[in-house]
Amino acid sequence: MKHAYVFPGQGAQFSGMGKKLYEENANAKNLFEQANDILGFRITDIMFEGTDDALKQTNVTQPAVFLHSVIAFKTLENTAPDMVAGHSLGEFSALVANNTLSFEDALKLVSIRAQAMQKACEIHPSTMAAVLALADEKVEEICAEVQNKTGEVVVAANYNCPGQLVISGSLKGIEVACEAMKAAGAKRALVLPVGGAFHSPLMEPAKAELAAAIESTVFHAPSAPVYQNVIAAAISHPNEIKKNLIAQLTGAVKWTQSVQSMIADGGTNFTECGPGKVLQGLILKINKEVTVGGVN
Template identity: 80%
Template sequence: MKHAYVFPGQGSQFPGMGKNLYETNEKAKALFEQANDILGFRISDIMFEGTEEQLKQTNVTQPAVFLHSVIAFLCLEDATPDMVAGHSLGEFSALVANKVLSFEDALRLVAIRANAMQKACELNPSTMAAVLALDDAKVEEICASITDEVVVAANYNCPGQLVISGSIKGIDIACEKMKAAGAKRALVLPVGGAFHSPLMLPAQEELQQAIEATAFNNPVCPVYQNVVARAVLDHMEIKQNLIAQLTGAVRWTQSVQAMIADGATHFTEVGPGKVLQGLVAKIDKTVATDGVN
């Protein structure tokens, strides 16, 4: 019986996020103020009082979700994870939870990642789409059949829910083909660009320099990383997988299955929203889920 802690990614933000933590916990308040200093602007004000529109800006969204998750985790009295994982951006939160990265270093990397991804989106207008109720192999086959545009499987969220990523034209073509192949829905998402696709290569190069210059410690428990969907304990391999993640797929279904195979019986989602609790339940109904925010 092992306890897994999981951390959400971009898209789980909401106005007022983290405010209760700040107002009720002195440690949380100090960490939020430290984050404001590191980032050079009062992100806490945007999180607590800002609009949905302000929270959607990538340079705000990613640090905001990271801060809510990590500060909530660091304020837990008795959190001793047997294993951790994070969805996309959430992998940085997971790496603070298992002591690979310090709070300060992880926040700096998240800010660099957010800004680099924003620039890559502006360089190559691109998008993502959710494909529902179509077999993973069929989705991959359709993506591979579109050879003159970039289209790849990006997020394996749970069985029957896969997100594809690529050029705007490529995604439009893919959505029509997915529907024709029997997908219940193929819906373009309101995102800034083609995350977890080759179109993020310019951002990956910038992030790689920052990651390679940052100290990574050996973890206190394994992290199940997005790109390999298995337990990783070597800090050098963790670095490489974190760099590969920007252009590689988020294998969330496979990561959760691997955690369960390795003994996880209880998943606690730490941070804003309940998205991951829902996905874990769809992947395996027999495990317990709860959340901390």
């Protein structure tokens, strides 16, 4: 019986996020203020009082979700995870929870990642779409067919849970793929309100900038293994963690497979730290036998 701590990614944000933590916990307040200093702007003002549109900006969303998640985790007492994982951006939060990265270094990397991804989005107008109730293999097959026929980029990006796979690519590629998914029997193929094709080759322009920042940052030996998105397996070596974190920018988030690996390795209790309850729902769709809970 092992206790896993998991951390959400972009999309979990909401106006007012983290405000209760700030107001009720002195340590949390200190960390939020430290983050304001590191980032060079008062992200807490946007988190606590900002509009949904302001929070949707990638350079705000990513550090905001990271901060809420990590600070929620740090308010817990006597916490020693047996294993950790994060969904996309959440992997950085997980690496603070298992002591691979310091709070300060992780926040700086998240900020660099967010800005680099924002620039990549501006270079290539692109988006993502959720495909529901279609087998993963069929989704992958259609993505490959659309790419071959149109020359547009379309790939499977987020394996969220059985029957829910997010695809990523160019605007035209996603449009064609969505029609093909519905024709193949998908319950829905819904374009998402995101500003870019995350976890696809279209994020390649951001990769060099993030890689340079990661390579120059100290990664410590973790206190618990991290189940990384791109390989869905437990990793404990700092150099491997770095490599997989860089690959994640253009590679798929294998969340279904990661949770299955954690359960196979003894994970029975999953606690989601951060805004929302999305991961708790996904985990139960992957395996109804485990226990889930949340801290926010």
